[in-house]
Amino acid sequence: MILSPGSFLCTMKNMLGVNILMLEWVIIGAGIHGCTTAAHLAYADPSLTRDNRLLLIDSEATPLAAWDRLTARVGMKYLRSPGVHHLHPEASDLFRFAKRNDYDLSHFSDTSKKPSVSVFRRHCEKVVEEMNLTFCFQQASAFHIDRCTDGWRIETDQGAIFTRRVVLATGTKEHCSLPSWLPSNGDQRAYHLHQKQELTPVAPPVTIIGGGMSGVQAALELGHRYPSQATLAIRHPLRVWEYDSAPEWMGGKYKQTCKRALTFSERKNVISRARRPGSITKNLYRQIRREQNLGHLHVKQEAVQNVTPGPAAWLIHGEKTTWKARAILCATGDQYHPVHSPLLARLIDSYGLPLTPCGYPALAAHSLAWAEGLYVSGPLADFAIGPTARNISGARMAASCIQQETRNAFI
């Protein structure tokens, strides 16, 4: 039994009549989505964290560890999303925080005031501290979820936890895989930029595969570090979109659309058409072109067909040319699907949870409850939140809906 977050207010008896500690909320996954939900619940009812009735668990050692690692790894300077998207329920809170702490205008980019990674990070720390989230955090990996009297029992590598309500905010990063053309011989010089394992330091020449935000930012970073020894390989011309979906989807448009698009297949089409995967902002596009013109960075627009490993370097065979790389960094997306996660596959199977034809939670628009007391955020909330479900604006929408739904349940 996990004991560290002290006094659980509520107890229940098991079949043998032994008292079991019962939490109010357990959030599985302390990434942007899990922390945003935790923050929304805690700001609405500070006693949840003060009295240890909410527990946030993650297989990582600290909240937001995956976010910190990835943003640092790709060399991200500014967020893609505007400064009103962050963990705190009040949209203006990050700007207020920046003003109070004398962050100057250089910490905000473009007219939509995209915050620098550093001000965003400091603001996350402020929210985590203000709401006691570190105290309510436990490092643990969940591997089974089962129903129990009045709630759910979560089996983790640190013991069992009992809770009235669970939020699944497990993200997609456990599911990133290297392209099929990379031999799976365990060679340490090919990595996925989103992988959990640390990358060993890379030596030039280096090739980055993928023309989305992660690939392009990493290419810029490596082009600065190793001028003219970094290559960005892209399959198609760079796609420029300011956000990862058209901005109108950040509001209530999806909810309205769902009133017309009734079937899940229709909704899936709406979501796929609205998303802009593998695209970059105008600002990054300009930087890439500048570095390319200065000769600091090579950009090859050709699909990689295969690679042959050599003693000191890979030979990369594209459609038109062949080039050398001592390290290959892939930013080729995540192959996410709920049933690829053993935790979710078993849960779906055991309780016959409703699924869309494509195997995602079948949820009504803006309703995050997949079963009684079982909520989702992130990719699992695709059909409830729509095109923005996976980004920070989606995290805010999901958190606010979860909080609203549970509040209504007690009125």
Ligand SMILES: Cc1cc2nc3c(=O)[nH]c(=O)nc-3n(C[C@H](O)[C@H](O)[C@H](O)COP(=O)(O)OP(=O)(O)OC[C@H]3O[C@@H](n4cnc5c(N)ncnc54)[C@H](O)[C@@H]3O)c2cc1C
């Ligand atoms: C480099 C980068 C930059 C981005 N920039 C932006 C941006 O500017 N604006 C924007 O809106 N979006 C951005 N995104 C997209 C999105 O907001 C982020 O990917 C965000 O981190 C997703 O958060 P998450 O909580 O869903 O997933 P994650 O960050 O992956 O968190 C999920 C957590 O769940 C944990 N977990 C999973 N399974 C278990 C389990 N069984 N037991 C315990 N813990 C578990 C994992 O360890 C992980 O910490 C960016 C993404 C990347 C990669």
